[in-house]
Amino acid sequence: MGRGGVLVERIAEIYTDGWGRIVAAMIRFTGGDWSLAEECAQDAFAQALRTWPESGVPEQPIAWLTTTARRRAIDVIRRAGVERAKLREVAIDASRRAAGQPEEPRDFPGDFPGSMEDASDERLELIFTCCHPALSNEAQVALTLRSVAGLSTAEIARAFLVSEKTMGQRIFRAKQRIRHAGIPFRVPPPHLLPDRLSAVLQVLYLLFNEGYSGDPRLCREAVRLGRVLVALMPDEPEVMGALALMLLQEARRAARLDADGDLVELADQDRSLWNAGQITEGAQWCERALRHGRAGPYQLQAAIVACHATATGLDDTDWAQIAGLYTALRKVAPSPVVELNRAVAVSMTETGPTEALRLVDDIDGLHDYHLFHAVRADLLFRAGHDPDDAYRSAIRLAPTEAERRLLTARLADRSATSPRSEPRTGPPTRPPAAR
Known part of the structure; x- marks a missing residue:
């Protein structure tokens, strides 16, 4: 692979790791303007493709991209402010001239809204905002896959078996609903968490599945957010079950493909390649969840995978x-x-x-x-x-x-x-x- 191909591959890795973080930061920075946040994030990656072949990838690429996206947002907001100010000034000047009054000096528009203050985990805030109960389940999942995982509208449309146009309209309406309803960009207080749990877990597992059949970084991101969610809701067994399920499935990744990239069936997998640490941790989370006596879908699925993961072979299962x-x-x-x-x-x-x-x-x-x-x-x-x-x-x-x-x-x-x-x-x- 040539230097250009390596660079494109590196930018793709950074996109997977950083898209949700950049979009979340920009949503906060722009005061909740989702469309502007995504537009600026996309512009930042486009600028990277133009700039990095000459300058090289910076030491902190996500910080570079966030700063670039922020500057783009400042330009857009200031231009919009200037245009609004000019329209006001034209109207005021016309009124003054009609009344025979002198013109007043003009001031440059004030600073832009928003701030770049850091949140404890902006991506988790982004997920919970996307999963607000005011949105339909389909809109919650689609918007989160777009905003957090960075999947294209076409990819999400294929997952839902609808046209790209239909999915684009669905995502647009969800963003508008969040903005017009004034839905806050935050992790909700504890008493509101259960209302959004089902959608959040579904989103995390869909993100995991997208990575399980493709990019492993998406799996790692889903597992990381699962750990954050367990810390946030330590007494919720379905959260533990979801984390257990992801860990137990991820543990088998190294044995699922052969040297040629072909699938290796369960019966033929080299179980010595399975990650024993992840299996142990996943089984422990599963056991801890089931002890609550409220077995839900994720706990039961984790228990099924644990039976496979802890057996020495098909005959021992x-x-x-x-x-x-x-x-x-x-x-x-x-x-x-x-x-x-x-x-x-x-x-x-x-x-x-x-x-x-x-x-x-x-x-x-x-x-x-x-x-x-x-x-x-x-x-x-x-x-x-x-x-x-x-x-x-x-x-x-x-x-x-x-x-x-x-x-x-x-x-x-x-x-x-x-x-x-x-x-x-x-x-x-x-x-x-x-x-």
Whole structure:
């Protein structure tokens, strides 16, 4: 990779790490003008692409970008102030001339609003502001993914299965609602935190999922914000469960891809590559959460992943316990994906693949989901039936080239005798409202 490519890659890394921080700082600086804050942040990155090839990346790139964005905001605010002042002056001068009065001396407009005072964690404030109950759930998630994670409108639209224009309008209306309703930019007081918890946890996990299938820095950011949230709400078990779930899944990252970047199925992963420290910490958070006796979706999903993470292999996995956890999960968070994963677990118990195949065939709403057909193909093969058509459907629907290659290899081989696809125990990356 040439010098220019390395620089672009470095700026992309800084964008992932700093977008939410810069936007949050600019929202505070501009007095809550979300559109201006994002515009100035974008201008700052554009300026970096023009300037850094000659000057090099500064020692503190996020501080450089924030300062550049701030200067841009000052220019915009001052220009707007000058224009407003000129309009007032024209009107006053016309009135004075009509009355035969002399003109008065003109003053330059005063200073701009806002300040650059630091907050304890501006990104957390940004998340809670985005997740205000005055906004719909879809708007909360979309606005946070745009403002905190820096996902493009097109990327968010694909996640929600709507057009880019529709998503752009939704995000614009959410920003306008925040501004016109005077929603404060802050972490709410303790008595208001529970009202926004569900949306905040959903946003954190969607951010984690976006990184889990792509950029690991997004995973680290979601985990970091999860830790902040646990410190903020130390007695809320679902917050602990969400943190546990992210830690336990992140622990397996190093084993999920081979040297060529292809997916490695759960049955074939080198478990020595799993991060033992993250597994231990995640299991401890999960246990601590479950002791509260209020098992919610994130706690149950964390418990399922913990069963996989603490086993030495598929044969050592407590599949009966996993099936029971999925049964509990479908009571508190029913979805076709939960039913699909429960069927996989059932197939590995004494019940076997034939009964699991019946469960899969009874699931509605997943016929456009590649893993539905991949699981069904596996169960057909293990039950002694021809799986080829199911594999072809899975390949056709697979969203990434890596998954298509994996499924194509399975179709060519057809030698598996156990479920080799890593089960999706957490919520799908597609927001629930879009299912």
